Amino acid sequence: xxxxxxxxxxxxxxxxxxxxxxxxxxxxxxxxxxxxxxxxxxxxxxxxxxxxxxxxxxxxxxxxxxxxxxxxxxxxxxxxxxxxxxxxxxxxxxxxxxxxxxxxxxxxxxxxxxxxxxxxxxxxxxxxxxxxxxxxxxxxxxxxxxxxxxxxxxxxxxxxxxxxxxxxxxxxxxxxxxxxxxxxxxxxxxxxxxxxxxxxxxxxxxxxxxxxxxxxxxxxxxxxxxxxxxxxxxxxxxxxxxxxxxxxxxxxxxxxxxxxxxxxxxxxxxxxxxxxxxxxxxxxxxxxxxxxxxxxxxxxxxxxxxxxxxxxxxxxxxxxxxxxxxx
Amino acid sequence: xxxxxxxxxxxxxxxxxxxxxxxxxxxxxxxxxxxxxxxxxxxxxxxxxxxxxxxxxxxxxxxxxxxxxxxxxxxxxxxxxxxxxxxxxxxxxxxxxxxxxxxxxxxxxxxxxxxxxxxxxxxxxxxxxxxxxxxxxxxxxxxxxxxxxxxxxxxxxxxxxxxxxxxxxxxxxxxxxxxxxxxxxxxxxxxxxxxxxxxxxxxxxxxxxxxxxxxxxxxxxxxxxxxxxxxxxxxxxxxxxxxxxxxxxxxxxxxxxxxxxxxxxxxxxxxxxxxxxxxxxxxxxxxxxxxxxxxxxxxxxxxxxxxxxxxxxxxxxxxxxxxxxxx
Numbered sequence: 001x002x003x004x005x006x007x008x009x010x011x012x013x014x015x016x017x018x019x020x021x022x023x024x025x026x027x028x029x030x031x032x033x034x035x036x037x038x039x040x041x042x043x044x045x046x047x048x049x050x051x052x053x054x055x056x057x058x059x060x061x062x063x064x065x066x067x068x069x070x071x072x073x074x075x076x077x078x079x080x081x082x083x084x085x086x087x088x089x090x091x092x093x094x095x096x097x098x099x100x101x102x103x104x105x106x107x108x109x110x111x112x113x114x115x116x117x118x119x120x121x122x123x124x125x126x127x128x129x130x131x132x133x134x135x136x137x138x139x140x141x142x143x144x145x146x147x148x149x150x151x152x153x154x155x156x157x158x159x160x161x162x163x164x165x166x167x168x169x170x171x172x173x174x175x176x177x178x179x180x181x182x183x184x185x186x187x188x189x190x191x192x193x194x195x196x197x198x199x200x201x202x203x204x205x206x207x208x209x210x211x212x213x214x215x216x217x218x219x220x221x222x223x224x225x226x227x228x229x230x231x232x233x234x235x236x237x238x239x240x241x242x243x244x245x246x247x248x249x250x251x252x253x254x255x256x257x258x259x260x261x262x263x264x265x266x267x268x269x270x271x272x273x274x275x276x277x278x279x280x281x282x283x284x285x286x287x288x289x290x291x292x293x294x295x296x297x298x299x300x301x302x303x304x305x306x307x308x309x310x311x312x313x314x315x316x317x318x319x320x321x322x323x324x325x326x327x
Numbered sequence: 328x329x330x331x332x333x334x335x336x337x338x339x340x341x342x343x344x345x346x347x348x349x350x351x352x353x354x355x356x357x358x359x360x361x362x363x364x365x366x367x368x369x370x371x372x373x374x375x376x377x378x379x380x381x382x383x384x385x386x387x388x389x390x391x392x393x394x395x396x397x398x399x400x401x402x403x404x405x406x407x408x409x410x411x412x413x414x415x416x417x418x419x420x421x422x423x424x425x426x427x428x429x430x431x432x433x434x435x436x437x438x439x440x441x442x443x444x445x446x447x448x449x450x451x452x453x454x455x456x457x458x459x460x461x462x463x464x465x466x467x468x469x470x471x472x473x474x475x476x477x478x479x480x481x482x483x484x485x486x487x488x489x490x491x492x493x494x495x496x497x498x499x500x501x502x503x504x505x506x507x508x509x510x511x512x513x514x515x516x517x518x519x520x521x522x523x524x525x526x527x528x529x530x531x532x533x534x535x536x537x538x539x540x541x542x543x544x545x546x547x548x549x550x551x552x553x554x555x556x557x558x559x560x561x562x563x564x565x566x567x568x569x570x571x572x573x574x575x576x577x578x579x580x581x582x583x584x585x586x587x588x589x590x591x592x593x594x595x596x597x598x599x600x601x602x603x604x605x606x607x608x609x610x611x612x613x614x615x616x617x618x619x620x621x622x623x624x625x626x627x628x629x630x631x632x633x634x635x636x637x638x639x640x641x642x643x644x645x646x647x648x649x650x651x652x653x654x
Contacts, residue, residue, distance in 0.1 A: 020588035024468045101651050121654055128462065128595075130654045131638055135455065137653065138614040138641030139607070141351045185600075260606035261347035267601075268455075273512075273594040279587035280466070287465040305654055307639035307646075311458055312632075314465030319634075324428050326464065327448055327457045327632055 003027055004293045005063065006286075009034040009054065009084065010070035011042060013248070014093065017282025018068050019045045025286055027316045031064060057087045064088050065296075066289040070282075078103060082110035085118045085303075089296050091289050093123040093281055100126070108303035117296040118303045122288045123281040124272055125149070127306055129254050132270040134307055136256025140266055143258020144189045148176035148197060152250025152277060160225045161202055164218045166210030169238060171245045173201040176253065184255050187265045200231040203245055205238045250277035287314045330354055331620045332390065333613070336361040336381065336411065337397035338369060340575070341420065344609025345395050346372045352613055354643045358391060384414045391415050392623075393616040397609075405430060409437035412445045412630075416623050418616050420450040420608055427453070435630035444623040445630045449615045450608040451599055452476070454633055456581050459597040461634055463583025467593055470585020471516045475503035475524060479577025479604060487552045488529055491545045493537030496565060498572045500528040503580065511582050514592045527558040530572055532565045577604035614641045 006028050008018050015033070022030050023046075030049045035042055039051040052060070067088035071077050073096045084090050085107050094103050100121055111118040121127065125147070133145050154174050161170035180197050183190045190196075202219055206212055216233040220226055236244075251272040258266055274280045288306065291313035295304075312319055315326075333355050335342050342360070349357050350373075357376045362369055366378040379387070394415035398407050400423045411417050412434050421430050427448055438445040448454065452474070460472050477500065484499035507524050510517045517523075529546055533539055543560040547553055563571075578599040585593055601607045615633065618640035622631075639646055642653075 017587070023588050097654070100654055101647065104650060126654045128466070131462070133653045134638045134642060134649065135458070138638070139455070139611045141610075141614075260344070260603060260610050261350050262603070262606060264602035264606050266603070266607050266610075267599070269596075269598045269600075271596045273596075275591035275593055276587060276589070279589060279591050280593050283468075283587050283593075284466045287468075305639075305650060307649060307654065308637045310635045310637055311461045311465070312634035315461060320428065322461065322634060323431060323632060326460045327424070327427055327453045327634065 003029040004290060005029060005031045005065045006289055007032040007034060007060065007064040007067045007088070008045070008070055009067060009080065010076070011035060011045065012070060013278035014282055014285075015070035016045070017276075017279045018070060018285055019049075020279065021283045021286040022046070024283070025290070025316070028286065028290065032060060034067075057084065061087050065293050066091060068092070068285050068289055070285075073099075078106070081118070081120065082106045085111040085116050086114045087116075089116045089292055090118040091122055091285055091292055092118075092120055093127070093285060094121045095123060095126055097126065104303050104305070112302045115301055117292055117301050119288055119292045119305065119309070120303055121305055122285050124274075124284060125252065127281075127284055128272070129252065129270070131306055132254040132256075132268075136254065136258075136268050140256050140258030140260070140268065142261075143256055143266075144184075146184050146192075146255045146257070147252065148181060148255075149252040150174040150176050150198065150250065152252070152274070153248050157200065157202075157225055160222060161204060161219055164215055164222075166207050166215050168205040168207050169241055170202060170204040171241065172203075175199045175201055181253065181255075184257055185267065185269070187257050187267060189257055194228045195230060198229060200226060200229045202231060202233045203236050203241060204233055205241050206235055247275065248277045250274050250280075290314060290316065330356040331617060332356060332358045332392045333616055334359040334361060334387065334391040334394045334415070335372070335397055336394060336407065337403070338362060338372065339397065340605035341609055341612075342395075342397035343372070344603075344606045345397060345612055346376075347606065348610045348613040349373070351610070352617070352643070355613065355617065359387060361394075384411070388414050392620050393418060395419070395612050395616055397612075400426075405433070408445070408447065409433045412438040412443050413441045414443075416443045416619055417445040418449055418612055418619055419445075419447055420454075420612060421448045422450060422453055424453065431630050431632070439629045442628055444619055444628050446615055446619045446632065446636070447630055448632055449612050451601075451611060452579065454608075454611055455599070456579065456597070458633055459581040459583075459595075463581065463585075463595050467583050467585030467587070467595065469588075470583055470593075471511075473511050473519075473582045473584070474579065475508060475582075476579040477501035477503050477525065477577065479579070479601070480572075480575050484527065484529075484552055487549060488531060488546060491542055491549075493534050493542050495532040495534050496568055497529060497531040498568065499530075502526045502528055508580065508582075511584055512594065512596070514584050514594060516584055521555045522557060525556060527553060527556045529558060529560045530563050530568060531560055532568050533562055574602065575604045577601050577607075617641060617643065 069092035157172035396419035488497035583595040
């Protein structure tokens with residue numbers, strides 16, 4: 001059987017993770033890396049895989065089954081997603097929740113016009129966590145859903161720390177409050193404020209002679225990012241930062257606490273404990289690229305999300321095999 | 328919008344649970360209860376819902392959108408499933424894992440011949456747990472999957488206890504071993520024997536003057552049911568049994584412990600803590616009846632499982648609504 005031909009656009013943590021994940025999925029093969037940079041400046045990401053300028057995408061339309069877009073959600077994907085859907089079937093990890101409806105529409109139009117299929121917002125949140133919210137609400141229509149994130153690194157909040165005057169480097173961990181999780185698991189269906197759900201832990205390398213008290217104050221009172229949370233600021237050395245905080249762990253919890261019709265409590269809990277956030281997200285992207293390819297083969301076009309994908313399409317095995325062994 | 332018309336076959340714990348669950352899902356309405364017993368002997372399960380003999384199913388084919396089969400897997404469903412698929416679109420909770428392939432084929436043939444759609448093996452295991460095994464293996468192809476059941480009541484093992492001479496009544500709980508769960512969560516990917524995964528707790532009411540030691544020995548050494556487990560037998564009074572063991576709690580855990588391609592550990596865990604096993608299973612059946620109805624409307628026929636169902640079809644809301652709020 002011929003392999004599913006995968007191209008990747010973008011070569012940051014996520015793009016590198018996709019090439020790594022493809023090694024674990026022998027029914028797929030990488031065929032190209034697209035970049036906006038000078039292709040000559042980037043080494044081949046895998047044996048025999050060329051690095052190609054994004055401006056040459058149009059020459060690859062019949063050599064690629066699925067393009068995995070590994071750009072960022074803030075500025076890259078809103079432009080790249082619809083553009084790429086004109087050339088290829090695409091998978092991306094667009095994760096700005098509030099802008100998903102608009103992004104969906106723009107990719108849907110482009111993909112439909114070109115006869116392609118595009119799967120947006122793939123990963124773990126949005127992604128696997130979205131699936132759990134839907135399953136939870138579907139099977140327990142009377143109840144409450146809760147999502148907790150962490151313990152894990154938030155890139156946005158880490159960036160915000162690094163913009164504070166006097167800060168050389170820093171990292172921020174989002175941490176679910178154990179007492180909030182406990183109340184949800186106990187079936188109490190609490191109404192939780194932002195402050196009651198998560199705390200924020202910052203590890204900061206200050207410039208020599210910087211006013212640490214002022215830095216801590218600037219961080220903990222920062223609007224939108226930290227002011228609604230209980231935030232702790234720990235000053236560490238650059239050496240400690242590099243030694244103890246190089247990994248990008250993350251994870252979280254989705255819970256559905258409901259009652260069946262006779263008032264009986266029922267609890268569903270899903271959790272992820274990820275050694276590397278980008279590597280896991282890449283693994284999810286690759287599995288959904290397989291599913292996308294199959295749905296396209298079955299004639300589907302336009303935009304869709306993980307919520308539209310029959311789970312059995314994620315596995316390379318024959319459906320009868322899956323039913324016999326995993327059902 | 329007209330409601331999805333649901334009929335139910337069988338009126339044990341599961342059938343009663345379906346009528347209860349329908350009260351939580353206002354886009355569906357119960358229209359008939361089919362029974363093999365004398366219909367006059369069963370009170371109407373919901374206002375205005377007639378109790379009808381299964382022999383009259385053929386007169387209801389244009390009055391029912393989906394029939395939910397609530398018979399047992401041992402003897403009822405292997406016969407009822409294919410028969411009913413000749414009259415209606417059906418949903419069932421067939422749960423004899425080893426016989427799923429054969430059952431799938433027989434229902435698939437019957438449903439295809441009649442132009443109907445049938446969803447088999449719906450519930451939590453098989454069902455939601457199957458979904459988690461598939462998602463886990465899909466996103467972490469290199470790793471191990473683990474399923475633990477309990478703490479919860481096993482009907483089969485409770486029945487086995489009650490067949491032991493000198494036993495008046497009894498109940499059996501399956502319990503996951505905390506140390507096994509702990510090893511899996513720690514990413515140790517242990518190879519676990521049957522004995523290492525679960526223990527079994529029995530609560531037995533003995534006949535007056537019965538030889539309790541003999542009863543305990545007969546239970547703990549019973550082949551297939553108990554001999555491969557560490558089993559504890561507790562003798563209690565009939566009063567205690569009724570007071571403390573009337574509920575039918577259950578639940579369990581599905582874990583996927585794997586590594587992404589660079590060797591980074593990644594852990595996925597799903598768990599259910601169910602106040603009532605049959606009520607929860609009924610809730611799952613009803614949500615999937617909605618999805619089945621929509622897939623039939625889209626032209627699909629034959630047999631399928633939860634693994635074939637796009638999750639978004641479980642919810643009554645418009646897809647754009649779901650994307651905006653749950654993705």
